[in-house]
Amino acid sequence: MDKSEDEVEDDETEWKNTFVGSAPLSPAAPSGQTPAHRVILHFDLDCFYAQVEMIRNPALREVPLGIQQKYIIVTCNYVARELGVTKLMSVTDAKEKCPQLVLVKGEDLTHYREISYKVTELLMSYCPLVERLGFDENFMDITKMVEQRLAQTPESKNFSFKGHVYNHINVEASDHPRLALGSHIAAELRDAIHSKLGLTGCAGIATNKLLAKLVSGTFKPNQQTTLLLENVSDIMGCLSGLRKVPGVGHQTAKRLQALGLVSVKDLQLFPLNELVSEFGGPSAQRLKNLALGIDDSPVTPTGAPQSLSDEDSFKKMSSTKDVLEKIQELLSNLVERMHKDGRQPQTFRLTIRRYSATNKWFSRESRQCPIPGHVGQRIISGSSDDAVVQLVPLAMKLFHKMVDSSAAFHLTLINVCFSNLQTRGAAASGKGSITSFFTHNTSPRKTQSFSSHSQNGSSQSSDHHCTDHQFSTSTMIPQHTSQKTLTTKSPSISEAALCGCKREQSPVVAVEGPPLQKVSCSTARLDFDERDNTLTHRLPPNVDPEVFKLLPEDIQMELLSPAYVNSPASTSFSSAAVADVPHITKNKSPQSCTDSLNVKPIKETVSKLNPPDRETTVNPQRPEGTSSFQGENVMEEGRLSFPRSSDCEFPGNVDPKVFSELPLDVQMELMSEWKQRKPVLKTSSSRKPGISSTTKDRKAAGKGRQANNLLKYFKPS
DNA sequence: CAGGGCACCT
DNA sequence: AGGTGCC
Numbered sequence A: 001m002d003k004s005e006d007e008v009e010d011d012e013t014e015w016k017n018t019f020v021g022s023a024p025l026s027p028a029a030p031s032g033q034t035p036a037h038r039v040i041l042h043f044d045l046d047c048f049y050a051q052v053e054m055i056r057n058p059a060l061r062e063v064p065l066g067i068q069q070k071y072i073i074v075t076c077n078y079v080a081r082e083l084g085v086t087k088l089m090s091v092t093d094a095k096e097k098c099p100q101l102v103l104v105k106g107e108d109l110t111h112y113r114e115i116s117y118k119v120t121e122l123l124m125s126y127c128p129l130v131e132r133l134g135f136d137e138n139f140m141d142i143t144k145m146v147e148q149r150l151a152q153t154p155e156s157k158n159f160s161f162k163g164h165v166y167n168h169i170n171v172e173a174s175d176h177p178r179l180a181l182g183s184h185i186a187a188e189l190r191d192a193i194h195s196k197l198g199l200t201g202c203a204g205i206a207t208n209k210l211l212a213k214l215v216s217g218t219f220k221p222n223q224q225t226t227l228l229l230e231n232v233s234d235i236m237g238c239l240s241g242l243r244k245v246p247g248v249g250h251q252t253a254k255r256l257q258a259l260g261l262v263s264v265k266d267l268q269l270f271p272l273n274e275l276v277s278e279f280g281g282p283s284a285q286r287l288k289n290l291a292l293g294i295d296d297s298p299v300t301p302t303g304a305p306q307s308l309s310d311e312d313s314f315k316k317m318s319s320t321k322d323v324l325e326k327i328q329e330l331l332s333n334l335v336e337r338m339h340k341d342g343r344q345p346q347t348f349r350l351t352i353r354r355y356s357a358t359n360k361w362f363s364r365e366s367r368q369c370p371i372p373g374h375v376g377q378r379i380i381s382g383s384s385d386d387a388v389v390q391l392v393p394l395a396m397k398l399f400h401k402m403v404d405s406s407a408a409f410h411l412t413l414i415n416v417c418f419s420n421l422q423t424r425g426a427a428a429s430g431k432g433s434i435t436s437f438f439t440h441n442t443s444p445r446k447t448q449s450f451s452s453h454s455q456n457g458s459s460q461s462s463d464h465h466c467t468d469h470q471f472s473t474s475t476m477i478p479q480h481t482s483q484k485t486l487t488t489k490s491p492s493i494s495e496a497a498l499c500g501c502k503r504e505q506s507p508v509v510a511v512e513g514p515p516l517q518k519v520s521c522s523t524a525r526l527d528f529d530e531r532d533n534t535l536t537h538r539l540p541p542n543v544d545p546e547v548f549k550l551l552p553e554d555i556q557m558e559l560l561s562p563a564y565v566n567s568p569a570s571t572s573f574s575s576a577a578v579a580d581v582p583h584i585t586k587n588k589s590p591q592s593c594t595d596s597l598n599v600k601p602i603k604e605t606v607s608k609l610n611p612p613d614r615e616t617t618v619n620p621q622r623p624e625g626t627s628s629f630q631g632e633n634v635m636e637e638g639r640l641s642f643p644r645s646s647d648c649e650f651p652g653n654v655d656p657k658v659f660s661e662l663p664l665d666v667q668m669e670l671m672s673e674w675k676q677r678k679p680v681l682k683t684s685s686s687r688k689p690g691i692s693s694t695t696k697d698r699k700a701a702g703k704g705r706q707a708n709n710l711l712k713y714f715k716p717s
Numbered sequence B: 001c002a003g004g005g006c007a008c009c010t
Numbered sequence C: 001a002g003g004t005g006c007c
Helices: A001-010 A048-056 A058-062 A078-082 A092-097 A110-125 A143-152 A178-197 A210-215 A231-238 A252-258 A266-271 A272-279 A281-292 A319-342 A373-381 A384-402 A435-440 A468-476 A483-487 A490-500 A514-525 A547-552 A553-560 A570-606 A614-618 A625-639 A658-659 A664-683 A695-701 A707-714
Strands: A038-043 A065-069 A070-077 A101-103 A130-135 A139-140 A199-205 A224-226 A309-319 A344-354 A364-370 A413-423
Touching: A001 A130, A038 A048, A038 A110, A038 A178, A048 A058, A048 A065, A048 A070, A048 A110, A065 A078, A070 A092, A110 A130, A110 A139, A110 A178, A139 A210, A143 A178, A178 A199, A178 A224, A199 A210, A210 A224, A210 A231, A231 A266, A231 A281, A266 A281, A272 A281, A309 A319, A319 A373, A319 A384, A319 A413, A319 A468, A344 A373, A344 A384, A364 A413, A373 A384, A413 A547
Parallel strands: A065 A101, A199 A224
Antiparallel strands: A038 A139, A038 A199, A065 A070, A130 A139, A309 A413, A344 A364, A344 A413
């Protein structure tokens, strides 16, 4: 075997000599040290999005299925692959190759994200050292589990490998007891993922993340492969190019190519010092190590996400009106997600991508700003709609820092992002929540020093317990997760999660009837002539009704809504209650809309396989959104009588004539800001914002307490 | 490259 | 704030 490979492998050098193959009797690491070599697993779910959709609608299993985002097939099931469809193929190409291809829209990642975290949770219930990579991959450091089993394994035991061993037909497993045990653990975990979540996937078993990942795809659907140290150079040498090395992206590959390096071997043999001069010390060393199959990076537990974002891309977006509308839509979804997460974002970021014929692929720009505390509070307290109203002007401000809206612009993407997520104090947030599992696991990711501790396989492992379910297969209940997930591989799993993480409903609940709110709202303020909305009076003077008419209804409502209510005690809720009821109900419907759209192609193509009632089963109502929202809306509406009108006027010092001559988008923004600011200002006496003032007011008004006093009553603990 | 996310580094 | 990489 290639000794040098072994030694460099764990280049935490010191003990390079000690490890060798005779692991079982290595008393070397009874306590306190990084094991001489780790056992790392890499899990990679098969065509993940397609699997999720096939769980949601089992009829899809029998047909060629593609998951479509915009005009791209991001992934497809194996039936489709046999017919020539590949990942990242354009829809037209795919349809050409495979006319019977069934397409499901995959732009809404909600279900994928939920299932994805369930997989991670499940793995974490066996051993906390789980690192996510995207939605469908997980690394796992099972060194301790392996050591535990090793300690309990009689000397006489015959080792064996589960699954494949890279480049080997038969191996003497006793020479590689840790990896052999690792392969058994991997098989058990894959089986758990399958039995509890209904998902299949591949696993790689190796001594570091790089190798585990590289080897996991050797045998593709639903299989696993172990890589022995003696075959490291094989697998590295087999890579078709540097780009195949995880960690070497496009840019890096290009720079390497500029140095004349194209193959992995080229990089292996390239003098380090020359590499250093091009990439700098750490990067150079890392690159060279990667080429050699060396990777000492730890498996860093991922925990809860550090940012939540929502984005959409499009061919062309060139009006501020559209931007405003899109931002509002994105924010609605994002705030909802943030609310479920339970943490409070401190930072908001807006990212755009501009169209440009040359250099089309990159060039994203972003601006970020702090989120005022009271807005963040509203997100977590459940006044999501209120939060959106207050966030939209923030977003537009950031937008204008990047885009001069008086000139032409052409955007192809908008992204909204919450970051700097702060865990709330006592956080009795939804217990079954997917993220609540992670939220109390607040460890900052960097401070993982997982190398030190002593453990014995026995009862008590204080810090990073690895729960080995091997010897208690009958009691396979993961300790962290509640049992909710265990029952089914049916579509209802996600439901269970949703129910579990559903927030406490407001004391007042149940009352059905979105129409109620909508009616009240429109009777209160708006005079539309039915659906074709010739809206009549009550428009602010100097706002062109023709232009106004073109706006989507929710924007119209928003601009006109009497967000400013009087009753001082309830001001903090007023804008939420009134302004947002319309666009909440409106925002919910697109979801169900997408859902039914998703089903339609199936119906056309495979109606025989797919009894009509299937669809309702597959696309159950979201238990959550509507009902909980209505609860709050109802509650709020109950509390505050609707305002008499008189609201939608300009701040006193704004000259209507001047206002009318501003560009439409500026008008809209100003109105949006006034509307939002007004209640706040009201509490601090009736100030009149100047037309140009924006930020300082908010900051000054920021400490408008008294909202919280009320909030805490509605938000138990 | 696409698409809708994420993370890390600088 | 941007760049890069990963899925």
